[in-house]
Amino acid sequence: MKRTIITISRQFGSGGRTIGAQLAKELDIPFYDKELISLAAKKSGIEERIFENADKQAVSSLLYSLSMGMYNVSSSVIDRPDVLPLNDRVFIIQHNVIRDLAEKGSCVIVGRCADYVLREDPDAVHVFIHSDLENRVRRAVEDYQFPGEKAAASIQKADKRRAAYYEYYTGRRWGRMEQYDFAFNSDRVGLENVVGFLRDWVLRTRQD
Amino acid sequence: MKRTIITISRQFGSGGRTIGAQLAKELDIPFYDKELISLAAKKSGIEERIFENADKQAVSSLLYSLSMGMYNVSSSVIDRPDVLPLNDRVFIIQHNVIRDLAEKGSCVIVGRCADYVLREDPDAVHVFIHSDLENRVRRAVEDYQFPGEKAAASIQKADKRRAAYYEYYTGRRWGRMEQYDFAFNSDRVGLENVVGFLRDWVLRTRQD
Numbered sequence: 001m002k003r004t005i006i007t008i009s010r011q012f013g014s015g016g017r018t019i020g021a022q023l024a025k026e027l028d029i030p031f032y033d034k035e036l037i038s039l040a041a042k043k044s045g046i047e048e049r050i051f052e053n054a055d056k057q058a059v060s061s062l063l064y065s066l067s068m069g070m071y072n073v074s075s076s077v078i079d080r081p082d083v084l085p086l087n088d089r090v091f092i093i094q095h096n097v098i099r100d101l102a103e104k105g106s107c108v109i110v111g112r113c114a115d116y117v118l119r120e121d122p123d124a125v126h127v128f129i130h131s132d133l134e135n136r137v138r139r140a141v142e143d144y145q146f147p148g149e150k151a152a153a154s155i156q157k158a159d160k161r162r163a164a165y166y167e168y169y170t171g172r173r174w175g176r177m178e179q180y181d182f183a184f185n186s187d188r189v190g191l192e193n194v195v196g197f198l199r200d201w202v203l204r205t206r207q208d
Numbered sequence: 209m210k211r212t213i214i215t216i217s218r219q220f221g222s223g224g225r226t227i228g229a230q231l232a233k234e235l236d237i238p239f240y241d242k243e244l245i246s247l248a249a250k251k252s253g254i255e256e257r258i259f260e261n262a263d264k265q266a267v268s269s270l271l272y273s274l275s276m277g278m279y280n281v282s283s284s285v286i287d288r289p290d291v292l293p294l295n296d297r298v299f300i301i302q303h304n305v306i307r308d309l310a311e312k313g314s315c316v317i318v319g320r321c322a323d324y325v326l327r328e329d330p331d332a333v334h335v336f337i338h339s340d341l342e343n344r345v346r347r348a349v350e351d352y353q354f355p356g357e358k359a360a361a362s363i364q365k366a367d368k369r370r371a372a373y374y375e376y377y378t379g380r381r382w383g384r385m386e387q388y389d390f391a392f393n394s395d396r397v398g399l400e401n402v403v404g405f406l407r408d409w410v411l412r413t414r415q416d
Binding site: 125128130175176177178180181182183184185188189190193197201204205 | 333336338383384385386388389390391392393396397398401405409412413
């Protein structure tokens, strides 16, 4: 099989993470989510490296941000990346970890703007998972123990946070159809069907 | 097989119509596009030419489909639909034709806001097909004989017209992911793969 990177972006409670984990299992390739990316960052020592080599790495990452109008900072900041806000440094680290993981070989990556980070990787396939609010509420209550009466509001807040994070760091709108190769309403299509289709598609189309 | 209505919305040049026609063929169910809906609507007595121009004319009038309750129109207008602007009457007729066709049994319907018209039909499945501009230009030149140098601009104009028509008559934004059960980048996924997946999904999940 050729190297295949599958990024999964998803609405909160849509089952996107479950789909990603199952897909990785069936394809027998690594699965990375937020926790695992953080872990990988620590293990790889990339955090130290990025700060030691701050000049080069942070500036080049910051430059694309600047080019997209996400920052309005004076050139003195470009020369001193250590003055960047902590969140932005974290994003830059995650960005580099995702690139490193993807370079190593096939994997499934959930969230963390991976679709954006790998947007120019010809071997990356981008998937968006969404669902109706009703099903997402059910999942939030069952799987994440959200209090029932507040679940809908909490879900919408979580999605707003995801959208804001994505839009701030990428300059693109979150969940815009054109940015994804596949999009599924997980409950209407069926989680197993989504997994099965993506698995078969990868096996059929991405073999050497 | 249970009654299954598949609506296909698509960007111009994305191959959505081809996918719909092939899917209908493989499922052995009727396929309806703009021409066939116009034909079915001929009974109404409105000239076919009017239908053909329905989405090309400026969508500038105010009153339309009374059945949708989006406007608060006085009963005197409901009793006298002939006072509605012509475009709006065309939309209402198409709206009713689509409902009638869907009630008859399984089918594939391309365009004509069918996803919106059948949004509350539990047996309706909504698909959106998009693709990169580059591939859409190629298709416009090869399949529709668009002059190459103007193809990109023409495609974007055609999509703007589709979006405006959709938004005017439905009050929803065209191509918003949440409105569709499936969305595919046809060229990245492969037209045959899209057809195959939808066919298998219908056969697997919608049998009695």
